[in-house]
Amino acid sequence: MNHIDLDTANGADLNTLQQILGRSKRVVCVTGAGISCSAGIPDFRSQQIAVGRGKKKDESQGLYFQQFGNLKGRELFDASILKREDTTLTFMNFMTALKQQCEASKPTRVHEFVAKLDMAGKLLSCYTQNIDSLEHKTEVNAKKIVQLHGHLDTLNCIQCSEKLDWNDKVKQEVKEEEDVEDNDSTDEVYDDSARRHMIACPTCEARAFARELNGRRRTAVGWMRPNVVLYGEPHPEAEEIGSRINKDLKKRPDCLVVIGTSLAVTGIKTLVKDFAQEVKGNGGHVIFINKTAPAKISGFSENVDYFIQGDCDSYMRDLAVRWPSFWSKSKQSTVDFKVQKSIKMASTTKSAVRATKTAVRATKSSAGKVCKPARKVMQPVSPSRLNRRS
Template identity: 40%
Template sequence: MTIRFTLDGTVLEGEHTFGEDVAEHLSKVVNALHRSKRCVVVTGAGISVSGGIPDFRSANGLYNLVKDRYPSAVLKGKDLFDASLFRDPITTSVFYTFMAELKQVVSKACPTRTHEFVKSLDKDNKLLRCYTQNIDCLEERLEMCCDMTKKQDLRIVQLHGDLNNVICNMCRTLYPFDDVKRDSFREGTPPSCENCENLQVVRELAGKRAVAVGTLRPNVVLYNEHHTQGDQIAEVAAFDVKKRPDMLIVMGTSLKVVGIKRLVKELGKSVHSAAKPGTVLFINNADVGSHSEWDSVFDYHILGKTDDVVERLED
């Protein structure tokens, strides 16, 4: 049974409220964190809101700004993260413009207190891995390794890609997401891939037939789309599950995506099945899903802003 409580001194159990002091429960969580040597963290959009990046499930101001430029587009905010948008040229243009505006917002954002908390776990040699649904790359600004090819140093697994790079839709070459590409996207038009163009020239000089030239898009993974690093991510996750982490902290996510739900449940089961069962903590502003789905996964759910909660955990 998950113990749900807020920092203001209220313990919640389902819809019933008990006038208990949270100090004892909070103390148990803090002690578990201090003892932890193999902590896994899973993060969502909620941890970046205070850094200046909107949570798209609760705020759609940026979407509306883009939608005004394409009044004929029949597209909901959540559809901007679904691969089906590429079936229509108008929604495709909306996507590119939206990503350009999002890149602008992210470039001005800052790592939050919660990002600093994850970094501190790493500094204290407590962090086994952090899996993030975010594409803002704020962890990289804290010099945390996100490179999947560096398995010994890898700390941040970007489940949905990143906004630091763009990728060719044909040859898969990566390029930095610089201002030139951002400005092209803002007009709703993706630039051509330089690598494909160079190959085209070489083929023409060799008298070979012309082939298609790819276009660039942000290096993000949309819903209903194959993740090019999916196999590598699965290998890392399987490794972490086998390492028997002694603590799992899930923060700032609504847990609506099937893949992330599966990952959290697998990691939670691993934490609880160790010789000395560890602690699984959920930190989020709101409840998610049915209690019956998560009661066997989470030991504690602290309702509140992640920045406020991690500050209390480090007091």
Template identity: 40%
Template sequence: MPTTLDLAHLLSSTSHEDFSGRRALSDVSLSVIKARRIVVVSGAGISCSSGIPDFRSPQGLYSLVKAKYPDQVVSGKELFSSSLFLNPSTSSIFYTFIAELSLQCQAAQPTKTHHFIARLETKGKLLRSYTQNVDGLERRLGLESGGRGKGLKKKETKNVELHGDLGRVRCVVCWKDYETREEWVKMFRDGDAPDCPTCQDRCEERISRNARLTPIGTLRPSIVLYDEPHPLGDDIGQLQTYDMSRSPDLLLIMGTSLKVHGLKRLVKEFAKVVHGRNGKVIFINQTAPSKEWQGIIDVHIQGETDKWVQKVEEEWKKIRPGDWEMQMNLDGEVV
């Protein structure tokens, strides 16, 4: 099994018995400092301190949905299932839930972990970031995330949104993609889906020349649900293949439980390439990895990602202060 380091305990301990653990923690930081081509894979855990409420607490999003639809029983997994669209009542629940999530994401702020990923990019260390999150917090920090009608680019795209983009909507008929509008979010919050403007324009144009009417699709959030393909799935596959050919030397997995099949495959393929270059696979998460990850994950940092990245940056500044002086010159401010 991977070596497990209890982050909170080691950060607070001065005991001689914990010396080897503290040394191992510093060795992980050193791996980040020395790495030149880092791949980051992240999940919901890196956004916990952003202000986005969790799903299950009394003030969580599930509770808000249940209050609006007391007669409906929908599990958390079902809220992200494509089968929701087979039933008008469950699709209304989905729209309400996603609207609440969208509003919370708009009000949220990027975390220390998001800033850390962005710094890896400004320092020329980030090969690519792959995230399961749909909150768009990486975009806020200037990490080019592609999509939005422009596809994904091998060199320009720095962050790949594996589960889509909550800031966009798309038509279920013509697949036209739009930036989310405030009035549409309000309709979603009421459980309704807006009509697609492109379909409407096409239908009106056909009416003007007495042609047969075409269907008008509705808009849905442009996120990827269970059991449905990613609209940019082929592009993501090509980026992953390209990134593996660029010899990544460190894989950081942060804030994800590694339960989704597609993500597990992506991590295992990157880990194989990283190990081929004698690099490390580091897993930073509150919960431990399962036995499935034996021989794949080298070190498990058990704790909050924000606290770990703060530790890494503190040691980075001590070991290579010149890296941070250059950051001041480039940005014109102290980070």
């Protein structure tokens, strides 16, 4: 493994990395919470560290070390939180605040990098552990993004599995009577007694109301929860994601780029191991970009060619300087290129059609001249002449 520290890296190593990415044709990206930190969304495992002489602390503390009501970060992503009403309320308060934060955030340089790979025709898929959906704010093809842990775009009913877009109208409803703009108290923002973020399932409510009108007992009404996968619960899209991974493996990827993740989750360890082994078998390269070293994972660690240690966005800024033609790509320029190519092909096709028509007319004319005398000499063959030939 080649270890490149961004603070002390030499230009030759960084140029080599740029050349590798430039030659790669089928790239798979695996991203983690570290790529969204510069957008203002905290990761999970970063701890506050002293800056300067210890008088100031870094504000980007990971969710695992933050306190929300009576719960800490890890507990907020565990399925057991939904077993009690008070913790469920805390969960919804937290998720609503996180949703608002994600919507207010803009994509980072890493998100743009993934989009540029797609526009360059290099991206097979980007497997992200993030639920912020910042990738969809770029020009990337949404079909290329695989959200391994779900997202905050939709809500699911815990009773009937009804789906609901967590759009502006719904967010306005769940924020009714909420007034925390001038309140900096975390405990009050995540007040367990605040039921304003609990959304009743409209389908369940309609069914229960219809039964009540008919004089029958009301059925239970479920509440809507974000479409995120929590620790300790089965993944609802496990089969679809597994099928997607197998398809990408069969496409013979020649580069794996893992960015902004500590690879602490079991599922992600298996994923990067499988892709790393496939990429190396195809003669490709495995690149790991993160502030901390990759976890020791059998089948992955020994296959990492380059470990770039440092801030993810800092590396992308350096790459932009070394590879300006790549970063200048945009969806519009890609569309313009395709349009120009189509026009050129259409022009070529029209020329070919005209040439073909001219050739056909010439052939018909020439065939007519040859056939006329031929018709004069051709006579029916009598049976006696046929017999003589035999």
